[in-house]
Structure formats: structure tokens, C-alpha cells
Amino acid sequence: MVSACAYSGAYPTGYGRYSKNTEGRPLKMFDRLQASGFTHFQQSGTGAIRKYYNYIRVTPMVQQLDALGQAWPLRDEVAEPGYYAATLDTGVRCEITVGEKVAVHRYTFPEHTNARVVIDLSCGGLGIELGRTVPLRAHAESLGNGHCQGTVVMEGVPLSVHADLDSPGWRQMLWYDRRLIDGGTRLDFDSIRHTTLRPFGMLYMGPTAAGQTVEIRLGFSLRGCEQARRNLERECTPAGHDGPAFDLVREATRKRWVDHLGRVQVEGGSPARRTVFATALYHSMIKPCFADDESPFWPNSGPFAFDVCTMWDIYKTQLPLLTAIAPRRARDLLESLIRVCEEEGNFPIGYRMARGADRFFRQASALAHTVIADAHALGLPDLDWNWALVHMVDDLRRMYGEDFFEHGVVHPISHTLDLAYAHYCTAQVARALNDVHLADDLERRSAGWRNAFDPQTGLLRDSEFYEGGKWNYSFRLLHDMAARIALGGGDEAFVANLDKFFGFDAPPVFQPGRRPQGPEMRAGYALNRFEGLNNEPDMEAPWAYHYAGRPDRTAEVVSSALTWMFGTGAGGLPGNDDSGGLSSWYIWASLGLFPVAGQNLFLVNAPAFARGAVKINDREFVVETSGHIETPIGADGLDHDPPPQYVQSVTLNGRELDATHIGGGDIHRGGHLHVKLGPQPSSWGRRIRPPSASAPPVTSMEPQ
Incomplete structure (x- = not known):
């Protein structure tokens, strides 16, 4: 949580030096890496965010309270899963760890007669234009004996904190507008506006010897201060523990991360590539955030996923990965989404720790249907599938779905693809539950994807598009790719369009610099080229070649992307990580697999490592290669232009696999996929295509 x-x-997480930027190289807000304190609840690698979180700022100070909000240079940073440390220019060494519902800060002060630890309840959002979050209401209490607590209502959500500092001889008090309230024990605020806000919070102060450490423990809850206190006690002072909690919480979190990061392992490859892979795996498991038994919107216990930002970011790659390596959490996410739909009337595209209609509906429609369909096909336990189907069907009629129901097409035209696909996914669940009439009707309506395409061009019709153009969205992996390719003129025409999109035999494209002007950007967009893995609409496009019998092209594009678009240093991601969606793409691509969300299907490609293994509950799915060529490493220690490697043949559990796909069940049951690689394209994958709704299925490799 x-x-x-x-x-x-x-921008974008509250950390760092850069301002908001959507085109060209980003501009710096600050010339140095700096911090005014340490905040809680961050978005991780999302895009055009404005005021996401960064609540409850804690600042260690040796200055007067007037200096609160000043930023000091950071140095000697250390970061690992569950732990961060840095030294402020004031000489205070700062260490932070987090548990499930707690944060523990440990500050090592220089000698000082009046050191302080200040909690700012009014902080929220970012320092960019329109980026600040202002509390609607708030209260703060000083309880004595090192304890204080407060609640701030941010964007309609009550966030409570209970803090505990163990430093005998220190005073504690409340403050308002950077002035101490000596003797006051409670502050209450109502109807706060941007123009009336004055910072406020709690403060501890006292003398320190050189090297003295001060530990402050914070428990959080969305259900009030009392539950925040219980959360703090549960994790920081469990039975039999008496004393500092920092190392206790850090070690518990470290063990959880070691467990999760050990669920996917690779062998071979360069050190740089293994580092990127491990980092990507970490990124893929930061979001969504689960706050079990913490929903402020309904009273019942159970999982509450408050940080789904957004389904558009994560449904193609991250959720299939979560379902594989953390199936319990995948089930919890589905239960939470179904509960949101029950309570609020629709499956959200995005669901933040915020109250209101900001659900990112412009991005896409009905994406939850894909992960529900996959989970049902895999037999994910302990979900009421009939109840899930009720909400899946109802959600298809909401927002853009109403027009789709009436006309079979909606604009933005990409929503036509979303809704047609969601009808198909829902039909599969309905048929499995023996509601044949419903399934037949849904499958008939799922053919509406045809209305989105222009047969003359083989591309989507002109429309408005969210963060892309019709080329970006035209190569979505639909449920009837055979008919979609035929509609566009057949295999050769489809491959020709894909080749143009990926720039085969085209001159290089020069990237825009700082403050690119309109004509420069328009000229770039007019190329209709793949911009790189910097956004969601086309991240599955390289695998569209599989459906036209050209997996060799997939191998070339994916190999180039893995090599040239990811690195170990600053700028090592080609775009924002989108809550782990991009990093999950890297994981799957490196394993030589790609999930087709909603169809319980994985496409097979050349792996980037000699061997990879995915642990799924008590089973293991292994991808092993022969003929693998390691990426050359230059004198600078970096990867250098590896030759593309092509699949020559594949066996699954010892049986020859001529098709370019396997079922999700093949992976989740555990098994062994052996991929023979070679330096030249082969005939593998040219004859048998992945399944399509209008094409007869290939005999399954799965045991009956």
C-alpha cells in the first residue's frame, strides 16, 4: 500500500529535476538533484499526470521552521527494493523503508541543540502548473508520549496517519503557517481552498549528539486514525519486539521482494542485459497498489486496489505477468475491480486514490474484460464467475458502449476495437458458463471490429486517437486476425504496411531535441512510423507479423528493441514505464513469449537469454534455447549490435511445435519449451498461424 x-x-513522480514534457527532450526544473523532504504514495512511471499523491511530507531539519519547503541538495543516494537512503546538504543522513501499510524513517543528525522532524500534512501533488493537491478538510492531534495523528481528505479520499517517535527529551507540538502552536493539541480545518491554504502539521524537536539517530514510524489507513494506529502496531511492534522498528520492517520487506524477484530467472546474456531484466521485473511489481481491508468507499473487508493507473497501461503485458507469478494478487485485483463496478457502476479504466469521475475513459473502453476472460480460462480460484459475468455484460452498455450497441461503431475509432474485443472476451466466459444465447449474441456483436477498418488501405478509418494515430492503433491483435488481414488485402499487403510502420528500408529518423517546434513535430508524425516502446497503443504490433506467417520479422524488430531501446543508466527506458506495462513487455519479450490478453494465448519468438524460468505456484515453466549467440560486449561494457536470431524449430514438453503459439494453460501448468535458434530465417511459423475466430483452431498441445 x-x-x-x-x-x-x-515531474512525473515528485522526485528528480524535470518539468512536465510530452514532446522532445525534457526541460529541467532544477539544476541539481534536491529534496524538501520525503513524501508518501507515488505514482510509478505513469505519463501525463498532474497531482498524483506525494502526501504527508516528513522533513528532518536543523533550521528554523521558516525554512520548511526549502529544498536541499541530495548526495550519496542508495536505492534498492524497499529501501532508500541519501544525505541532505544539511548533513542529515536519511534512510527510509516501507512495509505493507507503514513507513519508517531513520535520520542520523549532526550535533545540534534544536533538531527537528517536521510532518507536513498539507503537502500533495507536484510543483508543476496545476499540479498541487490541496486538502479539502483536515485535522491533526498531538497525543503526547511521542504519538500524533491526523487525517487529510485529498480529492475526496480520507488519508489518515498515526506517527510515533521515540526520542526521550524531545518536545512535540502542532504548527500552522510555519509557526509553532505551543500547548495546542488539536487543529481542525474545513473547506480549504488553494487561496486559503496555509501549511500545517506536527513537529518533534530536541537536542542531538553527533551521529544520533532518530526513528519516526508512520502507520497509514484510508479508514481513520485508529486503524492507522493498529496498522503501525501490527508491523512495527509485533508481539515480542520492543525497540527500533527500522531494521525489522526493512528485513520483512526485503524478504518479500527476494521471494517475488526470484519468481522469474534467466541465464546467459550480458551483465547489462541481466541488470535491465532484473530492474524490469522489479518495476513490473510496484503497481497496482493493494490496500487490503482499507476501502473508504464501502465498509466490507477484502482487497482494495486503489492505484490502477491505468488498465490501458497494464492490461496487455503487466496483468498477464501478475497472473503468472502472483496469481493471488491477480485474483485480488479482479475481486476489487468487480466490487468497484458493483459499487460505482462501471469497470474503471483507471482507479486512483481519488473520488470522482476521473477514470481515464478517453483512453479506452471495457479493458477489464480481457483479464477476467484470461483468469476464467486459467481457472483462477475463489471468484464468483456468474457475478463477474453480470458486471461484464452490464459494463458493455455503458459510456461508448451504448453507441456501439446501437450502431456497431463509435468514435474515437479505437474504442470500436476495444468494445468488439470486450464482447468477444465476455462471450467466452458466457459460453463456458453455458449461457449459449448470450454468448451467441455477444460473438455476433464482436464482429463490429470490421466497421473500424478501411478495406482500401488496410488501416483504421480516420478518427481522433488518444496519444497516437491510426497507424499506431491499426495493428492491434484482435480476436479474428485472419479476417482482419484478409480485409486489408491479404498477407503481403498486411506485411507491407507493417514494414512501412517499422521503417524497413527507410532512412533514419532524427529525434526532436528540446522545445521542438510545431512543424518539426508534424513532419515526424506524418512519417506514420513506430515511435518506439514509449506508449501503449502499438506495443504488441511487432507480433502482428506472426499472423501473416512472418515470425522472422517479429524476431528482427523485437531484437532491435531489446538491444537499442533499453539500458542501465539514466534514460534507460524508451518512455515512461506506465505502471510497469513497459517493463513487463521487456520481461515477456526477453523470454521469447508475448501474451495475447483476453485469449489465454502466448506467441513464441526468439528468446534473448539462453535460459529462462518462470515459477508459477509450485510449478516451473522453462524456456531453453540451443544455438543462442550471446550479445557482443564492447570495450565500454555495453551491448553492441547483436545479429538477429531466428527460430528454427520448437518443442513443447518434447513434442514438435509447428505453430507459433501456445496456450496460457501450457505455461501455468509448468513445462519445458525448447527453442532452436539460427542466424537465418527458417520455414518455422509460416504455415500454421495463431488462432482466429473465423479460422479453425490448431490442435491444442494441452493434455485433454
Whole structure:
């Protein structure tokens, strides 16, 4: 539930130096890496965000309270899963760890007569234009004996914190507008506006000897201060533990991360590539955030996923990965989404720790249907599938779905593809539950994807598009790719369009620099080229070649992307990580697999490592290669232009696999996929295509 980070107010997470930027190279907000304190609840690698979180700032100070909000340079940073440390220019060494619902800060002070630890309840959002989050209401209490607590209502959500500092001889008090309230024990605010806000919070102060450490423990809850206190006690002072909690919480979190990061392992490859892979796996498991038994919107216990930002980011790659390596959490996410639909009337595209209609509906429609369909096909336990189907069907009629129901087409035209696909996914669940009439009707309506395409061009019709153009969206992996390719003129025409999109035999494209002008950007967009893995609409496009019998092209595009678009240093991602969606793409692509969300299907490609293994509950799915060529490493220690490797043949559990796909069940049951690689394209995958709704299925490799 909890994250913590050094806070500068910069875009996009609140950490760092850069301002909001959507085109060209980003502009700096600050010339140095700096922090005004440490905040909690961050978005991880999302895009055009404005005021996401960064609540409850904690600042260690040796200055007067007037200096609160000043930013000091950061140095000597250390970061690992569950732990962050840095030294402020004031000489305070800062360490932070988090548990499930707690954060523990440990500050090592220089000698000082009046050191302080200040909690700012009014902080929220980013330091960019329109980026600040202002509490609607708030209260704060000083309880004595090192305890204080408060609640701030941010964007309609009550966030409560109970804090505990163990430092005998220190005073504690409340403050308002950077002035101490000596003797006051409670502050209450109502109807706060941007123009009336004055910062407020709690403060501890006292003398420190050189090297003295001060530990402050914070428990959080969305259900009030009392539950925040219980959360703090459960994790920081369990039975039999008496004393500092930092190392206790850090070790518990470290063990959880070791467990999760050990669920996917690779062998071979360069050190740089293994580092990127491990980092990608970490990124893929940061979001969504689960706050079990913490929903402020309904009283019942159970999982509450408050940080789904957004389904558009994660449904293609991250959720299939979550379902494989953390199936219990995948089930919890589905239960939470179904409960949101029950309580609020629709499956959200995005669901933040915020109240209101900001659900990112412009991005896409009905995406939850894909993960529900996959989960049902895999037999994910402990879900009421009949109840899930009720909400899946109802959700198809909401928002853009109403027009789709009436006309079979909606604009933005990409929503036509979303809704047609969601009808198909829902039909599969309905048929499995023996509702044949419903399934037949849904499958008939799922053919509406045809209305989105222009047969003359083989591309989508002109329309408005969210963060892309019709080329970006035209190569979606639909449920009837055979008919979609035929509609566009057949295999050769489809491959020709894909080749044009990926720039085969085209001159290089020069990237825009700082502050690119309109004509420069328009000229770039007019190329209708793949921009790289910097956004969601086309991240599955390289695998569209599989459906036209050209997996060799998939191998070339994916190999180039893995080599040239990811690295170990700053700028090592080609775009924002989108809640782990991009990093999950890297994981699957490196394993030589790609999930087709909603169809319980994986496409097979050349792996980037000699061997990979995915642990699924008590089973293991292994991808092993022969003929694998390691990526050359230059004198600078970096990967250098590896030759593309092509699949020559594949066996699944010892049986020859002529098709370019396997079922999700093949992976989740565990098994062994052996991929023979070679330096030249082969005939593998040219004859048998992945399944399509209008084409007869290939005999399954799965045991009956």
C-alpha cells in the first residue's frame, strides 16, 4: 500500500529535476538533484499526470521552521527494493523503508541543540502548473508520549496517519503557517481552498549528539486514525519486539521482494542485459497498489486496489505477468475491480486514490474484460464467475458502449476495437458458463471490429486517437486476425504496411531535441512510423507479423528493441514505464513469449537469454534455447549490435511445435519449451498461424 520517496516536486513522480514534457527532450526544473523532504504514495512511471499523491511530507531539519519547503541538495543516494537512503546538504543522513501499510524513517543528525522532524500534512501533488493537491478538510492531534495523528481528505479520499517517535527529551507540538502552536493539541480545518491554504502539521524537536539517530514510524489507513494506529502496531511492534522498528520492517520487506524477484530467472546474456531484466521485473511489481481491508468507499473487508493507473497501461503485458507469478494478487485485483463496478457502476479504466469521475475513459473502453476472460480460462480460484459475468455484460452498455450497441461503431475509432474485443472476451466466459444465447449474441456483436477498418488501405478509418494515430492503433491483435488481414488485402499487403510502420528500408529518423517546434513535430508524425516502446497503443504490433506467417520479422524488430531501446543508466527506458506495462513487455519479450490478453494465448519468438524460468505456484515453466549467440560486449561494457536470431524449430514438453503459439494453460501448468535458434530465417511459423475466430483452431498441445 505504501511507498516513500525523496520529494522535489518534479515531474512525473515528485522526485528528480524535470518539468512536465510530452514532446522532445525534457526541460529541467532544477539544476541539481534536491529534496524538501520525503513524501508518501507515488505514482510509478505513469505519463501525463498532474497531482498524483506525494502526501504527508516528513522533513528532518536543523533550521528554523521558516525554512520548511526549502529544498536541499541530495548526495550519496542508495536505492534498492524497499529501501532508500541519501544525505541532505544539511548533513542529515536519511534512510527510509516501507512495509505493507507503514513507513519508517531513520535520520542520523549532526550535533545540534534544536533538531527537528517536521510532518507536513498539507503537502500533495507536484510543483508543476496545476499540479498541487490541496486538502479539502483536515485535522491533526498531538497525543503526547511521542504519538500524533491526523487525517487529510485529498480529492475526496480520507488519508489518515498515526506517527510515533521515540526520542526521550524531545518536545512535540502542532504548527500552522510555519509557526509553532505551543500547548495546542488539536487543529481542525474545513473547506480549504488553494487561496486559503496555509501549511500545517506536527513537529518533534530536541537536542542531538553527533551521529544520533532518530526513528519516526508512520502507520497509514484510508479508514481513520485508529486503524492507522493498529496498522503501525501490527508491523512495527509485533508481539515480542520492543525497540527500533527500522531494521525489522526493512528485513520483512526485503524478504518479500527476494521471494517475488526470484519468481522469474534467466541465464546467459550480458551483465547489462541481466541488470535491465532484473530492474524490469522489479518495476513490473510496484503497481497496482493493494490496500487490503482499507476501502473508504464501502465498509466490507477484502482487497482494495486503489492505484490502477491505468488498465490501458497494464492490461496487455503487466496483468498477464501478475497472473503468472502472483496469481493471488491477480485474483485480488479482479475481486476489487468487480466490487468497484458493483459499487460505482462501471469497470474503471483507471482507479486512483481519488473520488470522482476521473477514470481515464478517453483512453479506452471495457479493458477489464480481457483479464477476467484470461483468469476464467486459467481457472483462477475463489471468484464468483456468474457475478463477474453480470458486471461484464452490464459494463458493455455503458459510456461508448451504448453507441456501439446501437450502431456497431463509435468514435474515437479505437474504442470500436476495444468494445468488439470486450464482447468477444465476455462471450467466452458466457459460453463456458453455458449461457449459449448470450454468448451467441455477444460473438455476433464482436464482429463490429470490421466497421473500424478501411478495406482500401488496410488501416483504421480516420478518427481522433488518444496519444497516437491510426497507424499506431491499426495493428492491434484482435480476436479474428485472419479476417482482419484478409480485409486489408491479404498477407503481403498486411506485411507491407507493417514494414512501412517499422521503417524497413527507410532512412533514419532524427529525434526532436528540446522545445521542438510545431512543424518539426508534424513532419515526424506524418512519417506514420513506430515511435518506439514509449506508449501503449502499438506495443504488441511487432507480433502482428506472426499472423501473416512472418515470425522472422517479429524476431528482427523485437531484437532491435531489446538491444537499442533499453539500458542501465539514466534514460534507460524508451518512455515512461506506465505502471510497469513497459517493463513487463521487456520481461515477456526477453523470454521469447508475448501474451495475447483476453485469449489465454502466448506467441513464441526468439528468446534473448539462453535460459529462462518462470515459477508459477509450485510449478516451473522453462524456456531453453540451443544455438543462442550471446550479445557482443564492447570495450565500454555495453551491448553492441547483436545479429538477429531466428527460430528454427520448437518443442513443447518434447513434442514438435509447428505453430507459433501456445496456450496460457501450457505455461501455468509448468513445462519445458525448447527453442532452436539460427542466424537465418527458417520455414518455422509460416504455415500454421495463431488462432482466429473465423479460422479453425490448431490442435491444442494441452493434455485433454
